Amino acid sequence: MRQSIGQRARAYLRERRPYTLAELVADGIVHGIGLLVALCAGSVLLTIAMMETARDEFFALFIYVASLVLLLSVSAAFNLWPGGRIKAWLARFDQAAIFLFIAGTYTPLLAAASAAPIVDKLLIFVWAAAIVGIALKLLVPQHFGRLAIILYLAIGWSGVVAFQALAAALPTTALWLLVAGGIAYSAGIVFHLWERLHFQNVVWHIFVIIGASLHMIAIFDAMVISRL
Numbered sequence: 001m002r003q004s005i006g007q008r009a010r011a012y013l014r015e016r017r018p019y020t021l022a023e024l025v026a027d028g029i030v031h032g033i034g035l036l037v038a039l040c041a042g043s044v045l046l047t048i049a050m051m052e053t054a055r056d057e058f059f060a061l062f063i064y065v066a067s068l069v070l071l072l073s074v075s076a077a078f079n080l081w082p083g084g085r086i087k088a089w090l091a092r093f094d095q096a097a098i099f100l101f102i103a104g105t106y107t108p109l110l111a112a113a114s115a116a117p118i119v120d121k122l123l124i125f126v127w128a129a130a131i132v133g134i135a136l137k138l139l140v141p142q143h144f145g146r147l148a149i150i151l152y153l154a155i156g157w158s159g160v161v162a163f164q165a166l167a168a169a170l171p172t173t174a175l176w177l178l179v180a181g182g183i184a185y186s187a188g189i190v191f192h193l194w195e196r197l198h199f200q201n202v203v204w205h206i207f208v209i210i211g212a213s214l215h216m217i218a219i220f221d222a223m224v225i226s227r228l
Contacts, residue, residue: 017195017196019201020198022199023198023199023201023202024079024080026199026202027079027080027201027202027205028076028080030202030205030206030209031072031075031076031079031080031205032076033209034072034205034208034209034212035069035072035073035076037209037213037216038065038068038069038072038212038216039069041216041220042065042068042069042216043065045061045065045216045219045220045223045224046058046061046062046065048224049061049223049224052224052227052228053223053224053227053228054108054223054224054227056111057108057111057112057223060107060108060111061108061219061223063104063107063108064104064105064107064108064219066104067097067100067101067103067104067105068101068104068105068212068216070097070100070101071097071098071100071101074090074093074094074097075094075097075205075208077090077094078090078091078093078094079094079201079205091141092137092138092141093138095137095141095148096133096134096137096138098148098152099129099130099131099133099134099137099151099152099155100130100134102126102130102152102155102156103126103127103129103130103155105215105219106122106123106126106159107123108219108222108223109159109166109170109178109218109219109222110122110123110126110162112169112170112222112223113162113165113166113168113169113170115165115169116162116164116165116168116169118161118162118165119162119165119166122158122159122161122162125158126155126158129151129154129155129158130155133148133151133152133155136148146193149189149192149193153186153189156182156185156186157182157186159178166178170218170222171221171222171225171226173218173221174218174219174221174222174226175218177214177215177217177218177221178214178215178218180214181210181211181212181213181214181215181218182211184207184210184211184214185207185208185211187207188203188204188206188207188208188210188211189204191203191204191207192204
């Protein structure tokens with residue numbers, strides 16, 4: 001049984017060069033900054049939304065903030081944990097959390113545009129696809145591999161089918177910040193896959209923080225600033 005678990009861990013994580021101490025320290029700093037921003041900005045967003053501007057969308061916003069904090073926490077644990085069985089399990093949770101975060105980010109935005117019929121269908125699709133992705137990553141990660149990246153991108157950019165509905169419901173600034181954030185995430189994948197590049201993991205996570213920050217600002221604009 002131990003040998004089987006070890007084989008699955010190696011198949012899932014693949015052979016990769018060990019990160020240097022400098023890379024690990026830099027990655028820890030990037031994750032720490034991201035978590036601090038997520039906790040502080042997320043708390044402010046939820047407080048203002050609950051008290052002033054977005055009571056109806058509060059639960060959707062809570063899902064978004066919780067998914068962001070969970071993603072960054074699990075990612076930090078996985079990337080900084082030494083090799084072994086625990087790291088293999090953290091890898092599963094790390095990549096499953098990405099699906100949760102994508103769906104969580106869509107939830108308040110689609111809630112704001114819920115008057116359009118296509119929005120409800122898109123919300124169902126996003127969460128159904130995310131649940132499938134989470135299940136695959138937790139149960140059979142060794143058979144899923146990099147195909148997950150295609151599914152990440154498909155779910156992440158699925159909002160284009162409801163672009164007109166989102167454009168009608170969201171401030172223009174928020175809409176283009178969402179697009180910019182999606183571009184940042186997508187561009188970062190290049191560095192995620194470029195495993196031989198020194199500090200590639202750090203650069204990939206910087207792109208993630210940039211994308212998450214742009215989307216946080218967009219949601220602030222849509223749920224708070226434009227409603228004051």
